Amino acid sequence: MVNNAEQIYKKIAEKYDFLNHFFSLYIDVLWRKKLLKLINPKRETVLDICTGTGDIAIEIKKNSGSTVIGYDISPEMLEVAIKKFKERGLEIPLILGDALELAVKDNSVDVITIGFGLRNLPDYDRAVAEIARALRPGGRVFILEFAPPEKNLFGFFYWIYLRHIMPLVGGIIAGVKEDYRELAVSIRAFLTPKDMKSLLSKHGFTNFRATRLSLGIAYIYSARIEK
Numbered sequence: 166m167v168n169n170a171e172q173i174y175k176k177i178a179e180k181y182d183f184l185n186h187f188f189s190l191y192i193d194v195l196w197r198k199k200l201l202k203l204i205n206p207k208r209e210t211v212l213d214i215c216t217g218t219g220d221i222a223i224e225i226k227k228n229s230g231s232t233v234i235g236y237d238i239s240p241e242m243l244e245v246a247i248k249k250f251k252e253r254g255l256e257i258p259l260i261l262g263d264a265l266e267l268a269v270k271d272n273s274v275d276v277i278t279i280g281f282g283l284r285n286l287p288d289y290d291r292a293v294a295e296i297a298r299a300l301r302p303g304g305r306v307f308i309l310e311f312a313p314p315e316k317n318l319f320g321f322f323y324w325i326y327l328r329h330i331m332p333l334v335g336g337i338i339a340g341v342k343e344d345y346r347e348l349a350v351s352i353r354a355f356l357t358p359k360d361m362k363s364l365l366s367k368h369g370f371t372n373f374r375a376t377r378l379s380l381g382i383a384y385i386y387s388a389r390i391e392k
C-alpha cells in the first residue's frame with residue numbers, strides 16, 4: 166500500500182498521463198475501453214472513485230448516456246481532469262474527498278468504478294465497505310487494478326521491468342525513481358484475484374468476475390451488491 170498517495174500525485178499530476186501511456190505503451194487505454202465494454206452502462210449514475218486525471222470517467226461519459234461523477238483526494242489530479250473535460254466538452258462533476266469516507270448518500274449510485282486506485286488506499290476493507298454502502302441494491306462495482314506478478318517466466322520478466330527498468334527510466338525522464346520503486350513494491354504486495362473475491366464477498370457482493378488482462382498484468386474485477 167502507498168500511504169503518501171496525496172504527496173505522490175501532487176508531484177506527478179501534470180506528468181501522470183504521459184508516464185502511464187509511455188510505460189504501458191498505451192495498453193492502459195485498451196484496458197479502460199475493455200472496462201467500458203464490461204460495464205455496458207445504460208442511463209445510470211456512475212461514480213468513478215480515485216478518478217485522477219479522469220480517463221475512466223471520460224470513457225464512460227463519451228460512450229453512454231450516464232451521469233458520471235469523478236471523485237478524488239488530490240486537487241492537483243482533479244485540475245488536470247477539469248482541463249481534459251473542458252477540452253472535450255464533457256460535463257463531469259467532480260468531488261474532492263477521501264474514498265474511505267465517501268461523501269455520497271447510502272444506496273445512491275448504480276455503478277462504482279475504481280481504476281488503479283484501491284491499491285493506493287490504506288484500508289481496503291473500509292474502501293469496499295464504503296462502496297457497498299453507496300451502491301443501490303443490485304448496484305455494480307468494477308475494479309481495474311494491477312495484480313502481483315504471476316509465478317511464471319513472464320511474471321519474472323515483468324517483475325524485472327517493474328522493479329528495475331521503470332524506476333530507472335522514470336528517474337531519468339521525470340525524476341520519480343523512488344515513486345516507481347514504491348509502485349513496484351505495492352503491486353507485488355497487492356491482492357490476488359482470489360483475495361479480491363474474498364474481500365468483495367465479505368462485504369455482500371455476489372456475481373464476482375475477474376477478467377484477466379495482458380497476461381495477468383492487470384485485472385478487471387466486477388461484482389454486484391446484494392442488500
Ligand SMILES: C[S@@+](CC[C@H](N)C(=O)[O-])C[C@H]1O[C@@H](n2cnc3c(N)ncnc32)[C@H](O)[C@@H]1O
Nearest residue numbers: 170174215216217237238239242263264280281
Ligand atoms: C493511479 S491514480 C488512478 C487514476 C485513474 N483512475 C486512472 O485510471 O488512471 C490513483 C488516484 O487515486 C487517488 N487517491 C489516492 N488516495 C485516495 C483517497 N484516499 N481517496 C480518494 N482518492 C485517492 C490519487 O489522488 C490518484 O489520483
